[in-house]
Amino acid sequence: METIVCIVQTEGDGSLAKAALEAVACAKELAAGLTAQFAVGLLGETVQPGADALANCGASAFFAVSGAAFAQARYATDAAAVTALAKAAGATIVLGAATSRLARVMPGAATRLGGVSDASVTAVAAAGGKPVVTRWYYRQRMFAELTRDARPWVVTIAPGCFAAYAGAGGSAAVTGVTPELAAGGARTTVTRIISPSGEQQTIRPDAKLLFVAGAGWTKKQSDGAAHAGEAEKLILNFLNKSKASLGTSKSLIDLSGEGQQVMSFLTHMHQVGQTGATPRHPKGLATCCHGEEPHVVGWRFIGERRAVNLDANCGWAQGKADVLYVADAFKVMAKVIELMG
Amino acid sequence: MSDGYQIVVCGGIVPDPLQTLEPVHGPAGWGLKNELMLPAILDPWSGHALYEAANLAKAAAGSKVWLVSMGPKAKLQQVMMTVAQKAAFELIALDAPAGGFTEAGDVAAALAEAIEAIPGLDKSRLLLFGGWQSASRGAGATMQIVGEKLGVVDQFQGVDKLTIEDGGVLRVLERVEGGSYQESTVSGPPALFGWATGELPEPPNNPQVGMANMRLVMPALQKAKPVQLAQPAFGSVQLPCQKRETRIVKDTPVEAIAREIVDWINA
Ligand SMILES: Cc1cc2nc3c(=O)[nH]c(=O)nc-3n(C[C@H](O)[C@H](O)[C@H](O)COP(=O)(O)OP(=O)(O)OC[C@H]3O[C@@H](n4cnc5c(N)ncnc54)[C@H](O)[C@@H]3O)c2cc1C
Numbered sequence: 001m002e003t004i005v006c007i008v009q010t011e012g013d014g015s016l017a018k019a020a021l022e023a024v025a026c027a028k029e030l031a032a033g034l035t036a037q038f039a040v041g042l043l044g045e046t047v048q049p050g051a052d053a054l055a056n057c058g059a060s061a062f063f064a065v066s067g068a069a070f071a072q073a074r075y076a077t078d079a080a081a082v083t084a085l086a087k088a089a090g091a092t093i094v095l096g097a098a099t100s101r102l103a104r105v106m107p108g109a110a111t112r113l114g115g116v117s118d119a120s121v122t123a124v125a126a127a128g129g130k131p132v133v134t135r136w137y138y139r140q141r142m143f144a145e146l147t148r149d150a151r152p153w154v155v156t157i158a159p160g161c162f163a164a165y166a167g168a169g170g171s172a173a174v175t176g177v178t179p180e181l182a183a184g185g186a187r188t189t190v191t192r193i194i195s196p197s198g199e200q201q202t203i204r205p206d207a208k209l210l211f212v213a214g215a216g217w218t219k220k221q222s223d224g225a226a227h228a229g230e231a232e233k234l235i236l237n238f239l240n241k242s243k244a245s246l247g248t249s250k251s252l253i254d255l256s257g258e259g260q261q262v263m264s265f266l267t268h269m270h271q272v273g274q275t276g277a278t279p280r281h282p283k284g285l286a287t288c289c290h291g292e293e294p295h296v297v298g299w300r301f302i303g304e305r306r307a308v309n310l311d312a313n314c315g316w317a318q319g320k321a322d323v324l325y326v327a328d329a330f331k332v333m334a335k336v337i338e339l340m341g
Numbered sequence: 342m343s344d345g346y347q348i349v350v351c352g353g354i355v356p357d358p359l360q361t362l363e364p365v366h367g368p369a370g371w372g373l374k375n376e377l378m379l380p381a382i383l384d385p386w387s388g389h390a391l392y393e394a395a396n397l398a399k400a401a402a403g404s405k406v407w408l409v410s411m412g413p414k415a416k417l418q419q420v421m422m423t424v425a426q427k428a429a430f431e432l433i434a435l436d437a438p439a440g441g442f443t444e445a446g447d448v449a450a451a452l453a454e455a456i457e458a459i460p461g462l463d464k465s466r467l468l469l470f471g472g473w474q475s476a477s478r479g480a481g482a483t484m485q486i487v488g489e490k491l492g493v494v495d496q497f498q499g500v501d502k503l504t505i506e507d508g509g510v511l512r513v514l515e516r517v518e519g520g521s522y523q524e525s526t527v528s529g530p531p532a533l534f535g536w537a538t539g540e541l542p543e544p545p546n547n548p549q550v551g552m553a554n555m556r557l558v559m560p561a562l563q564k565a566k567p568v569q570l571a572q573p574a575f576g577s578v579q580l581p582c583q584k585r586e587t588r589i590v591k592d593t594p595v596e597a598i599a600r601e602i603v604d605w606i607n608a
Contacts, residue, residue, distance in 0.1 A: 073523060139479055187529075190524070196520055268538040306605065335595050
C-alpha cells in the first residue's frame, strides 16, 4: 500500500501558487487511482493559510515545516525540510511541483531518504495498481513511461500538466515538523530577488501567447542595412499590447556576446530551445527565426504555432508550424500593432 | 582564498543536438539508434560550468580545475580533442554509457567516488561545478546527489553569475521563475553550483592549452574506471508525433496576414 505526500511550498503570505495547487490535484488523482491515502506537507514561513485552502482536498493529514528559516529557497534548509516532511508522513511516494524552489532540492532529498527520483514528469497514472510516470528525455525530443520498485520515490510535476485544485477552503489541523539542520546554522543567506521591472518584465509564464524573436530582426534587410533599433521598438510595442511572453532564439542572444547591436531587454533567460527554456503557452508566434531543430525542441509544449519568415523553405515549413507566413516581419508586425489599436 | 580553490567540474557528453535522435531498445536497455556513431559534444551547460571554472581559477591564484567526465572511452576521447583546447583542466574519466536513460543516482555515486579519490582533495577549498540540467536526462538531479554524497549542502542551481567578494564570500545569482534571479551569499567553500548559461562566451581554441591538457587526457582515458549503470523500468520510449500540416501563406498582402494573425491571437 502506497502512502503519498504532496510537498507544497507556500508564498510569502502563506497562500499557494498555481503550480502547488496542480501538484495537489496530481496527488489526489494518483491516490484515487492507487486507492491510497495522501497527506500534504507544507513548506514556508507561514503555512496555515495554505493548509486552510486545502482543508477539503481529501488529504489524510497536514504536516508543515515553517518559520523564518524556511521563508526562502535555500538548499540546506529546504532539503532538510522535504526529508523531514516525507519521514513524518511515512511516505513511499513524494510529489511536488517542479518549481525552481522544489526542483532544486527534491532529488537531493530523495538521496537523504535513501530513495530515487524523477524530475519534471508530465503525466502520472495508476496502471494495474502501480504508479507510472511520463517524462521527456533529450530536451523534449522523446518521452518515456516508467515505473520504479524502489521507495521512497520522489517525483516533481512539471507546471501546467494538471488542472489546479480549486476546492473550497476550510480549517485544517496542521502537525508541525522540525527538520534536522546542520549545527552552526546555514552558511547560505538569501539576500534578495532581482526582478526585471515594468516593461522589462517580458518573461510571462501565464501569457496565452509566446512571441519569439529570432536573429533575423538584426540582419541586413532588403535595403542593405540592419534595423535593430526599429526591431526593438516593434517587439516591445507588440509585447505591451498583446501581453505576450517573449522568447528568443540562441543566435539572437549570442549576438550580444559577440558585441553586435542587439536588443537591450534580452537575457539568456529568454532563450527557447535545446539549451534554453521549454515554456508552456497555448499559442506561439515566431518571427525572423529559422525554426531549426535545436530551437524548435523548446516549442514542445506550445499549442498552436505560427511563424513569419521571408524564407518559404525555413524550418517552420517542414511540419513544425501550423501556419507559415512568408513575409517581412517588420511590415507584418507594424501592421499587427496598428490593428491591435 | 590564499591557497586558491579546488574546482571540480562534472561534465557529461551528449549527442550533438543537430542530429536526429531515435530511441531503441537493446540488450542493455534503452538507448539511441546508432548511439556510438552520433557525434558527441560536452553537455552545453557543463561547458558553461567549465569555462566559468577556468575563468575563476585564473582569477584566484593557486586554484586548479578538474573535469570529471563519464562516457564511453572512445566518445570521451573525441569530445576531449575539442574541449581540451578551450580551458586548462585535468581530466578524470569514467568509462560508462553516456545516455539519458541511465540512473542519475548511479552516475552521481560514481562521480562522487571519483572526486573523493582526487589526491590532495581539500573540501575546505572545494567548489563543485556542473550543469544545472543535462541535455540527455534533463532532470537536474545528478549534481544535487553528488553534493549530498560529498556532504556539500550549500548548493545553487540555474547559476548565471558567481562573484568572489572580500573575505572570500561567494555571491551567487540563480535563475528563478519569470526571468528573475535569486541572489544569495555563502561564506565560502565547500559549495556546489549547477550552471545555466553563465556570462562567458565559448573560449576560442588555444592550441597551447590543448597540448598541455592532452598530455594528461590520454593517460586519464587509459585509466578510466568502468562503471555499471542501472536504468529505471521503462514501459516505452517514443518519439512524439510532431509533424504538423503546415499551411504556407505567401504572395499575400501584409494587411491580410496581419489581420489573420490578430484574429488568431484574439480567438
Ligand atoms: C549545442 C547547440 C545548442 C543549441 N541550442 C539552441 C537553443 O536552445 N535555442 C535556439 O534557438 N537555438 C539553439 N541552437 C542553434 C540553432 O541550431 C540555430 O542556429 C538557431 O536557432 C538559429 O537562430 P535564428 O533562427 O534566430 O537565426 P538564423 O538561423 O540566422 O535565422 C534568421 C531567420 O530570419 C529570417 N529573416 C530575416 N529577416 C527577416 C524579415 N525581415 N522578416 C522575416 N524573416 C526574416 C531569415 O529568413 C532566417 O530564417 C543550438 C545549436 C547547438 C549546436
